[in-house]
Amino acid sequence: MLQAIWDNIKGLYSLLVGMSITGRYLLSPVETIHYPRQVVADEIMASFRGPIQLTKGKKDPAQTRCISCQMCVKACPGHCLSVTKGDTKAPAQWLYDFSYCCLCGACVETCPTGALEFSHKVYLVTLTREELILDLLADLQKRAAILPESQPVPTANLAPPTVPDVESIGEPK
Amino acid sequence: MTGCNLGFINPLSVLENPGTMAGDFYSRNFEKKAVPGRIILNLGPQHPSTHGVLRVLCELDGEYVARCEPVLGYLHRMHEKMGEVKTPWQFLPNLGRIDYLHPLAWNWAFVGAAEKLAGLTVPPRAEWLRLIGCELNRVGSHLLWWGAFVMDLGGFTPILYAFEEREKINDILQIITGSRLTMSNFRFGGVCADGDSRFFRLIQEFIPYLRERLKMYKGLVTDNVILRRRLEGIGPIDVDMCQRYGATGPILRAAGSPRDTRQDYPYGVYDQVDFPIPTGPVNDSFGRYLVRLVEIETSLSIVEQALKAIPEGPIMMEKAPKVTWKLPAGESYMAVEGARGQICVHLVSDGGQTPYRVKLRAPGFSNLSLFAEAAQGTILADAIAILGSLDLVIPEVDR
Ligand code: SF4
Ligand code: SF4
Numbered sequence: 371m372l373q374a375i376w377d378n379i380k381g382l383y384s385l386l387v388g389m390s391i392t393g394r395y396l397l398s399p400v401e402t403i404h405y406p407r408q409v410v411a412d413e414i415m416a417s418f419r420g421p422i423q424l425t426k427g428k429k430d431p432a433q434t435r436c437i438s439c440q441m442c443v444k445a446c447p448g449h450c451l452s453v454t455k456g457d458t459k460a461p462a463q464w465l466y467d468f469s470y471c472c473l474c475g476a477c478v479e480t481c482p483t484g485a486l487e488f489s490h491k492v493y494l495v496t497l498t499r500e501e502l503i504l505d506l507l508a509d510l511q512k513r514a515a516i517l518p519e520s521q522p523v524p525t526a527n528l529a530p531p532t533v534p535d536v537e538s539i540g541e542p543k
Numbered sequence: 544m545t546g547c548n549l550g551f552i553n554p555l556s557v558l559e560n561p562g563t564m565a566g567d568f569y570s571r572n573f574e575k576k577a578v579p580g581r582i583i584l585n586l587g588p589q590h591p592s593t594h595g596v597l598r599v600l601c602e603l604d605g606e607y608v609a610r611c612e613p614v615l616g617y618l619h620r621m622h623e624k625m626g627e628v629k630t631p632w633q634f635l636p637n638l639g640r641i642d643y644l645h646p647l648a649w650n651w652a653f654v655g656a657a658e659k660l661a662g663l664t665v666p667p668r669a670e671w672l673r674l675i676g677c678e679l680n681r682v683g684s685h686l687l688w689w690g691a692f693v694m695d696l697g698g699f700t701p702i703l704y705a706f707e708e709r710e711k712i713n714d715i716l717q718i719i720t721g722s723r724l725t726m727s728n729f730r731f732g733g734v735c736a737d738g739d740s741r742f743f744r745l746i747q748e749f750i751p752y753l754r755e756r757l758k759m760y761k762g763l764v765t766d767n768v769i770l771r772r773r774l775e776g777i778g779p780i781d782v783d784m785c786q787r788y789g790a791t792g793p794i795l796r797a798a799g800s801p802r803d804t805r806q807d808y809p810y811g812v813y814d815q816v817d818f819p820i821p822t823g824p825v826n827d828s829f830g831r832y833l834v835r836l837v838e839i840e841t842s843l844s845i846v847e848q849a850l851k852a853i854p855e856g857p858i859m860m861e862k863a864p865k866v867t868w869k870l871p872a873g874e875s876y877m878a879v880e881g882a883r884g885q886i887c888v889h890l891v892s893d894g895g896q897t898p899y900r901v902k903l904r905a906p907g908f909s910n911l912s913l914f915a916e917a918a919q920g921t922i923l924a925d926a927i928a929i930l931g932s933l934d935l936v937i938p939e940v941d942r
Contacts, residue, residue, distance in 0.1 A: 377768075384768040391763045392700050401707050413741070414714055419721030445866040447633035473722065474636035475735065476866050488721065 410492070419488040421468045422477060424510045432514035434507065435485035436461050442477035442486060451477060461507065468494070469502040581609060584923075588617045595937030597911075599930070601923065608926050611918050613911055618941040626901030631657050631731070632866040634901070639725035641903065642939035644684040647677045647720075648881035650729035653901075655810060656877035656890040657731055660870055666860060669733040670812045671853040675746070676719055676728065677879075678842040678849070682753070683712040684882035685835045685842075688934045692832070693764055695931040696773050701764055708756060711749055718742040731868065733859035746850060750843050757839065765836065774829035778917050778929035781826055788916075789909035792884025793838065794933065797823030797831040804880035816848045828932040835934070870898055883907050883934050907933075907940040 403410060427433035438455040450470040456462030478486045496502055587598035596617035602610040622641055626634045631653075638653050639646035651673060658665065665673075686709050690702030713723040719736050720726035728735050764770055780790070782798045795802055801820040805813045821837035823830030872894035878887045884906025891900040910933050918926040 380768045381772075384766065388700075388763050388767055391759060395704070395759075401710075414717070417718045417721060417736075418723075445633070447629055447636065472636040472725075474633075474727065475721070476632060479735070480866050 415490045415492065418490050418492060419473050419475070420491040421471065421473075421489055421494060421504065422466060422486050422506075423489040423513070424464065424506045425485055425487045426510065426514055430514075432511050434460060434464070434510055435483045436464065436481075437483055437485075439482060441480045441482060445476040445480040447474060447476060448472055464506040466504045466506050467502065468504055469499055580604065588614075595935070597930075597935065597937050597940070599914075599926075601926070603923065606922050606924075608918050608921055608923055610915075611926065612915055615911075615941055618938050620938075620942065622942045623901050623903055626903075627897055627899070630867060630897055631870055632864065632868060634898075635729070636725070636727050639722075639727040640938065641905070641942060642881065642883070642886075642907070642936050643725055644687055644936050645680050645882040646724075646726045647673070647680045647716075647729070648879050648886055649903075650727055651677060651811070652877050652879045652881075652886045652888040652903075653890075654729040654731055655879065656875045656888040657870060659877060660873055660875035660890060660892065661731070661864070663732045663860060663864070665733055665811075666857045667812070667854050668737075668856040669858045669860075671849050672719060672734050672738060672858060673729065674812055674816070675738070675846055675849045675853070676716060676726075676734075678845050679712050679716060679746070680726070681882045682839050682842045683709045683716075685839050686712075688835065688882075689760070689764075692931040692934075693770070695927055696770065698764070698770070701760070704756070704760070704763075708753060711745075711752070715742060715745045715749060718745075730859065730863060732863040733857070735859075737858045743850060746846060750847060753839070753843060757836070760836070765833075771829060773925075773928055774832060774932070775825075775827060777828045777925045778921065778932065779825075779827045780831075780913060780917055784913055784916065788913040790884065790913055791906050791909065792881070792934075793831055793834045794884070794910055794913075796821060797834040798826045799823060804878050804885050808878060810877070810879060812849075812852075815852065816845050818845050818848075828928050831932045831934075867896075869894065869896055881906055883936065883939070884910060903942055905939045905942055907935050907937075911935055911940055 424434045424436060427435055436453065437459045438453050438461045440453060443451045443453055448467075448470040450467040452463075452465045452467075453461050454463040473488070475488070478488060582603050584601045584603050585598065586601060588596040598614040598617065600612050600614060601608050620640075622637050625637055629637075634653070635650070638649040641649050657663075686705045690705030693701040716726060717723055719734065719738050719742060720728040721736065780794060780798055782795070782800045784790070785795045785798050785800070791802065799822050801822050803820045804810075805818075806820060818841050821834050821841060823834045870890070870892035872892055874889065874891040876887065876889045878885050880886070885904070886906060887902075887904035889900075889902040889904070890898055891902075893899045914930060914933060918929050921929065
């Protein structure tokens, strides 16, 4: 009987200890981020591997470096790429089915011309599965248009491929 | 018996009418004939206190578990078969998905087996990066287990703290792997990305931070009398039982046997770091709890040593294998220590485009096998505590 009462007192005491700890942490600053009022810092996003995208051309940013060699198509374990060759070496159509992509990087690492890179998009949301089939050539044109024309492609040759394009980091889609 | 009424089980109708077709194949064949006063309870596959889609059939006598049996296969994804139809490189992303809590250990097991078979040498910096990643990942896995285990027992708050730490680890690992879950930065002959100054700075900040938090964990959970009463003396598992079922990892170490693949069969650069193997003071659920918390500290000290020892240099061997790389004919075997026990990969190749056979040995499968024996005769709530203390990851058990 006495033992039971003593046990309950001990249990109550450790409950109070736990409550005081949680109380202390309740008053400490919030660790989470309230999307969409806040977004994750670009510094963290820089190393995130989002859906792949075509890299901007060296001379003309809207021009892809892809030579339609089909290496990436063969390398992809998820069969999510389809590159259609045009009249020249440049592809006429570049489709990417993100719903099958496992972000493994096989395509990025096999491409002989460095035409592919990971983007840093984390906010890609669609309502239908079809919208996840991305037209990367159109996407490249869109990104190239954002860059002001007068400005030369900043340090494109100096920067290692892991350094992100500033305008694409963490932008809500 | 034909006609499988999946998912529906009404224990009462089984009792009243032993020949009834209620239940599915497992529950109908579980009890050979109805015993008065006993009911069959179906825990899972979506029960909140089992992890993932594990299903446990329990025969209850009052509140006591007379017999129980795990039913597997709800998350079978044919990883071994996929290994046979894809080139080794293409199979790499699968490994992060087998055990999503400690993906880098699985990476290491498969990549290590292929490297052994082909005789590839890995540059030293890559070896150290692998070690740092793997140990941080182990800390993250144990932290998540810690939160989920206490949540199984009814304490909700700790998992929120555990996630805070885990997110910090993910921030660090994201720099070298590019992702926060299903990581895969191992390549044949190296790793895919180097750690930058931010990577090493974050680790250096994280280690003292986590040591501080571990003290808080002790006050909040470990010293809590209520938790201790739920764990102490519950589900003792001795070395003999571990050996009969092939259980490894923290369960075996808590039983008192200091077996750790990292020291018994050193791979990578584990022979160059110095760390103790924690063994449990007791072999019950609380012992397994304590062993994992000590292992977090051990991993932190390994990472500290690695930060001092990591050399400069390349992270990929020259002429590293490409996506179309073929394994040479032969077979190889690699065992690594995952967060849940010994992970083994047996790789057989006939020199073709894809491996002939990829056998994956998941520690969770063996650890789960002993649950039926360990839980026999306990109260149902204690069986849940035992199940939680085994640290199961169902995708890994089912593969
Ligand atoms: S990242 Fe992997 S899965 Fe995704 S498109 Fe490239 S090769 Fe295919
Ligand atoms: S591997 Fe590169 S160059 Fe070849 S098709 Fe793919 S993106 Fe184009």
